[in-house]
Amino acid sequence: MSLKERLPDPQIPAHERVYRALRARIMHGELAPAQAMTLRGIAGEFDVSMTPAREALRRLVAEGALTVSASGRVATPQLAPERIEELAALRALLEPELASRALPRAHIALIDRMQAINATIGQMITNGDATGYIRSNLEFHRALYLRAQAPAMLALVETVWLQMGPPMRALYARTSTPQAPANHRKIIGALRAGDEPGLRLAIRMDVTNGLRMLVA
């Protein structure tokens, strides 16, 4: 053995696989704030060596999804309330712009899909599935923003989502009555009506309502 043994590695590199898995965990709120992780721990969990594990972690640190202490230890960040408000302000700034750009390209099929996703969100709430709720919620927004044809802007918003992952988890640990579906219905309504100002407002409300619950 030792230096060969390359079995199911078609196309996607190991560091990418680790990165995607960890990123999903963080964004969907599966990790609590200030949760520490070690290179060897991650490497062992994904059955890779330290090298790809280190690359994946470093990449997440670069995106602000993880913080690194002075000694090099990495952990999910413990955000101060002002930082959470700042991230929410960024969402309130960027997402209406993305929605506005997507509006002209939002055809019926998209709106129907968003409505379906919104139904899924309702199910997640009744099931008490916090992770599934967060994931579906982001999927709802991403489905719309993808139509904006603005990859750089979307990438920025996604890093903001990433940074809000752990706080979101902490939120759903204490409260349990999200009102996202109602806001989302307003978004869908504005889309149907082609009402650009209404859409911007609905998006902003949806984003800042989530915030209000987070810091309250």
Add this chain to the structure above:
Amino acid sequence: MSLKERLPDPQIPAHERVYRALRARIMHGELAPAQAMTLRGIAGEFDVSMTPAREALRRLVAEGALTVSASGRVATPQLAPERIEELAALRALLEPELASRALPRAHIALIDRMQAINATIGQMITNGDATGYIRSNLEFHRALYLRAQAPAMLALVETVWLQMGPPMRALYARTSTPQAPANHRKIIGALRAGDEPGLRLAIRMDVTNGLRMLVA
């Protein structure tokens, strides 16, 4: 020799040193678009092994400063005009907000410093120092935005600056009459007057004027 030989490595890790150097190069427009680089080349240049070189490059890729081909080669991106416009739109969206938040905290010393930086910008222009011009220009903006107490927002803007580095270089290779100082004087004036709407407008004009030159 071989595995020891750790001479002047106090505090700052090798991968960080490489990262900072490359980041500055890119952001200040020292690298042309579509400029390729190799792991071993970077490693050799900074007298480190491939490992820290790889980490530095991966980090820059994560920030959008570099692109990686399907085969793993990294290079500075060759941005399509729509991408450049998108980045400029992001600046126009984020920077007025940062300026607005900095306004209440902008004391005289800061304004004086910005005026001094603006004078330096003028020198850079007369000297024909493109890199120095870009660097001073960003320094002017960063000096203001630092007062906004919004680290996440500033970090996002800086990654946008990073992505615009290579195109900026390409710009100053063909034109040579930046009008930044005039816009900057308007910014300083609005700061002195405590005029928030005027400040937002001046910032937006400064940003979009640079764009107009970029795509023209």
Add this chain to the structure above:
DNA sequence: ATGGCCGGACTGTGATCACAAATTCGGGAT
């Protein structure tokens, strides 16, 4: 001369190891 092909050099990926710093934990003194 030109177009396709084949070989070698080059490049990124991942594993493994040496090393130093840091963290942790247990025992002893107060």
Add this chain to the structure above:
DNA sequence: ATCCCGAATTTGTGATCACAGTCCGGCCAT
């Protein structure tokens, strides 16, 4: 019981290497 200190373990950093895929050169056939 509490605090402190030192040793053992754990942890990140960086170097080196094997390997496979890619890229670039010249060479041969047409």
